[in-house]
Amino acid sequence: MKRITVEMVKEAYAKTGLMPHRGDYFFQYDEGRCACGIGALTVAAGYPFGNGEAAGKFEEGFELRYVSGFTNGFDGERANLFNRDDETYMQGHEDGRAAWEAVKP
Numbered sequence: 055m056k057r058i059t060v061e062m063v064k065e066a067y068a069k070t071g072l073m074p075h076r077g078d079y080f081f082q083y084d085e086g087r088c089a090c091g092i093g094a095l096t097v098a099a100g101y102p103f104g105n106g107e108a109a110g111k112f113e114e115g116f117e118l119r120y121v122s123g124f125t126n127g128f129d130g131e132r133a134n135l136f137n138r139d140d141e142t143y144m145q146g147h148e149d150g151r152a153a154w155e156a157v158k159p
Contacts (some may be wrong), residue, residue: 055142056071056116063091063153066098074118074157079109081100089127091153116146123147131148 068076075081075088079096080103082088084156089097092109101108113121123143126134137143 055120055145057089057120058092058095058116058149059143060149060152060156062095064156066091066094067157070094070097070103072097072103073157074105076154077105080104090125091150091157092125105120115141117142119143120146126153130154 070089072094073083073088073094075085075093076088078088078089078090079093081108082104085155087103089103091115091129096105096109096112097103099112101112115122119137119140119142123133123137123140125146126132127147129150132146133147
C-alpha cells in the first residue's frame with residue numbers, strides 16, 4: 055500500500071512555507087497561508103495553493119480508504135466507527151495522526 059510518511063509531510067511544509075492547519079485543505083489567515091497535510095503535499099507537488107481539485111488529483115495516487123483515514127487522523131478526529139476493522143483506513147489514520155504530531159504548531 056502506498057503511504058504518506060511523516061517525512062513527506064514535513065518536507066512539504068518546509069518546501070512550501072505553509073503553516074499546518076486542520077479541517078480544510080487550504081486556508082488563508084492574515085498571518086499567512088495554511089494547509090492540511092494533503093494540501094501541503096499538493097502544493098509541494100507543484101499545484102497552486104487553494105486548488106481543491108488539485109488536492110483531489112493528488113489523492114488519486116492513494117487508496118480512498120487510506121486517504122480518508124489519513125485526513126481523519128490529521129484533523130484529530132476519532133477513527134470512524136464503521137472503518138475500525140479496515141486495515142487500510144486505520145493505517146491512514148495512524149499515519150495522519152503521526153504527521154500532525156510532527157508538524158503541529
